Amino acid sequence: MHTPASPRSIGIDQFNYPLPDEQIAQYPLEERDAARLLVYKAGNLEEHTYRDLPELLPTGYTLVFNKTKVVQARLALKKPTGGQIELFCLEPAPRYPDITTAMLETGSVEWICLVGGANKWKSGQALELTAAGGFRLEARMQEKLNGAWQIAFSWAPTHFSFAEVLELAGQVPIPPYLKRAADQSDSRRYQTVYAEAEGSVAAPTAGLHFTESLLNRLAEKNIATEKLILHVGAGTFQPVKADTMEGHEMHAEFIEVEAATIERLLQKRGKIISVGTTSLRTLETIYWMGVKAHYLPAASLTALSLEQWEVYDTWMQQAVPVEDALKALLNWMNTHQTTRLLCKTKILLAPGYQMQMVEGLITNFHQPQSTLLLLVAAAIGEDWKKLYQYALDNQFRFLSYGDGSLLWCKK
Numbered sequence: 483m484h485t486p487a488s489p490r491s492i493g494i495d496q497f498n499y500p501l502p503d504e505q506i507a508q509y510p511l512e513e514r515d516a517a518r519l520l521v522y523k524a525g526n527l528e529e530h531t532y533r534d535l536p537e538l539l540p541t542g543y544t545l546v547f548n549k550t551k552v553v554q555a556r557l558a559l560k561k562p563t564g565g566q567i568e569l570f571c572l573e574p575a576p577r578y579p580d581i582t583t584a585m586l587e588t589g590s591v592e593w594i595c596l597v598g599g600a601n602k603w604k605s606g607q608a609l610e611l612t613a614a615g616g617f618r619l620e621a622r623m624q625e626k627l628n629g630a631w632q633i634a635f636s637w638a639p640t641h642f643s644f645a646e647v648l649e650l651a652g653q654v655p656i657p658p659y660l661k662r663a664a665d666q667s668d669s670r671r672y673q674t675v676y677a678e679a680e681g682s683v684a685a686p687t688a689g690l691h692f693t694e695s696l697l698n699r700l701a702e703k704n705i706a707t708e709k710l711i712l713h714v715g716a717g718t719f720q721p722v723k724a725d726t727m728e729g730h731e732m733h734a735e736f737i738e739v740e741a742a743t744i745e746r747l748l749q750k751r752g753k754i755i756s757v758g759t760t761s762l763r764t765l766e767t768i769y770w771m772g773v774k775a776h777y778l779p780a781a782s783l784t785a786l787s788l789e790q791w792e793v794y795d796t797w798m799q800q801a802v803p804v805e806d807a808l809k810a811l812l813n814w815m816n817t818h819q820t821t822r823l824l825c826k827t828k829i830l831l832a833p834g835y836q837m838q839m840v841e842g843l844i845t846n847f848h849q850p851q852s853t854l855l856l857l858v859a860a861a862i863g864e865d866w867k868k869l870y871q872y873a874l875d876n877q878f879r880f881l882s883y884g885d886g887s888l889l890w891c892k893k
Contacts, residue, residue, distance in 0.1 A: 500874075506660075506879075545756075547757045549674075549710070550678075553680050553681065565602060569633060580738075594633075656668050679711050710761065714735065717733030748804075753841065767788050770838075774797065804839060834860070847886070862889050
């Protein structure tokens with residue numbers, strides 16, 4: 483049995499809308515913060531730009547950013563016969579504790595990859611890629627894992643880390659719906675100005691609109707900023723193919739949050755705005771981890787991590803105030819002598835869910851029939867249709883390089 487609030491029975495066809503190709507932004511605007519911003523509050527819509535944010539946000543609020551950095555995750559290697567196979571590096575093999583550890587491996591590493599033309603890659607055959615300075619990368623197929631493959635990479639010179647290998651030999655993994663090859667400008671523009679922690683295969687796109695100048699103006703308005711990490715996986719591009727959400731599996735993604743960040747968020751509760759859906763999913767995850775720590779103070783980190791449905795099935799009925807949840811999580815971290823949370827989340831935010839940590843969300847316009855559109859509907863209810871229709875009618879630019887919205891969540 484699951485509770486009536488569970489989104490399992492939601493039909494994804496309810497979250498469809500016609501998106502003309504000409505409204506999908508193929509490239510970003512020349513100036514990041516010149517992008518349009520559609521502001522939604524209690525049913526009302528106003529047009530602004532990102533440059534207006536310091537005037538739109540109340541003094542004393544906190545913006546929470548995802549400081550993940552997109553890695554050049556596409557690798558084009560050649561077979562001995564000369565044919566090309568493309569590998570899309572998704573995440574490290576299960577034996578690595580986190581993305582950072584795997585990124586720092588030298589000489590060799592194992593990675594889960596999507597393989598373009600896997601049926602043309604013979605068992606035991608090594609793929610190769612060479613680059614300037616005598617660099618050589620080799621890839622061997624190990625095993626098939628749920629639609630992807632575990633690949634063993636090795637390279638020379640061996641002193642390079644895998645992060646450096648991707649920087650040297652990889653290509654920017656721009657979204658597939660752009661239907662074009664990445665160019666030199668993408669390596670700079672498909673990255674936020676505050677990106678630090680390498681590990682994402684997609685940008686936290688709401689943050690692409692922020693500039694150093696805009697961040698400085700926000701600080702002058704006494705609007706604080708906090709940073710956390712969710713390494714975005716390829717699941718962000720996965721359309722929901724099942725008729726109902728029960729048949730859709732959320733991919734686990736690594737999150738990383740410092741205890742000091744949680745302490746400051748505790749002081750700012752009720753005045754938090756998430757920059758992007760990835761930041762939001764991380765914030766809501768730490769709330770529910772805190773709820774679990776409140777009831778299960780001796781739980782392991784694995785037990786605190788969130789699966790796709792458990793908030794709806796179990797913890798929603800045992801919710802506690804945000805203050806109690808965050809204090810319980812900090813106590814758990816103190817007891818376990820750790821200053822950061824490093825784990826995975828599968829949380830699904832969809833209609834039936836009530837935001838716990840945030841008052842508002844800054845986000846782009848998302849694909850039809852996507853889990854990100856379900857998240858928007860969870861934030862503002864059925865008015866998502868009004869928001870998107872206005873954006874379509876008024877020629878807003880959609881998806882990763884497009885315009886955005888500031889959504890004040892329904893109470």
